[in-house]
Amino acid sequence: MTDSKIDNTSASSSDAPHSNNQANNQANRLSESAIQDAVNTTGYAGDVAAPYAYAALSSNAIIVDVRTIAEWNFVGLPALSPEQLVVCEWQAYPDMQRNPGFVAKVSEEILARSTAEAPADAPEVYFLCRSGARSRSAALAMTQAGFPKCFNIKNGFEGDPDADGHRGTVNGWKVDGLPWRQG
Numbered sequence: 001m002t003d004s005k006i007d008n009t010s011a012s013s014s015d016a017p018h019s020n021n022q023a024n025n026q027a028n029r030l031s032e033s034a035i036q037d038a039v040n041t042t043g044y045a046g047d048v049a050a051p052y053a054y055a056a057l058s059s060n061a062i063i064v065d066v067r068t069i070a071e072w073n074f075v076g077l078p079a080l081s082p083e084q085l086v087v088c089e090w091q092a093y094p095d096m097q098r099n100p101g102f103v104a105k106v107s108e109e110i111l112a113r114s115t116a117e118a119p120a121d122a123p124e125v126y127f128l129c130r131s132g133a134r135s136r137s138a139a140l141a142m143t144q145a146g147f148p149k150c151f152n153i154k155n156g157f158e159g160d161p162d163a164d165g166h167r168g169t170v171n172g173w174k175v176d177g178l179p180w181r182q183g
Contacts, residue, residue, distance in 0.1 A: 119146035
């Protein structure tokens with residue numbers, strides 16, 4: 001399965017990111033076999049738009065924000081309940097060295113927020129960073145740690161830069177109008 005198939009699936013829910021129609025959200029969910037195909041092809045469940053990840057929260061999914069403490073404080077965080085959101089730096093600011101405790105901490109947090117007793121039984125987990133690069137790496141790492149339903153939120157929290165090089169105006173969590181708060 002290619003990322004484009006996942007992108008096509010996620011596009012249908014991005015038209016109504018605040019929809020409460022659970023039947024519609026369930027119809028737009030990826031099948032277990034589609035997720036496994038993506039894992040076999042890319043090493044993680046695939047890339048999805050932020051509204052798709054947000055809609056998945058109604059099915060007990062978890063979002064993991066992998067940005068830095070500085071980004072959380074100065075750029076903002078998704079405004080979600082503590083059960084829905086895990087915050088853990090993939091890389092630590094300012095040297096941007098990879099967090100050696102990331103997999104252990106996130107594994108513990110995911111299992112604590114779900115009814116799963118083992119990673120293989122965990123709910124869908126969506127990884128978020130500024131633009132989708134660090135979160136992709138985190139999704140790969142957590143899939144390798146035994147969590148089979150790890151997705152990358154493409155375009156991240158702030159999205160791609162605009163013509164003037166500014167983020168937060170083209171795409172991403174904030175531009176999609178999803179709930180967020182200042183750190």
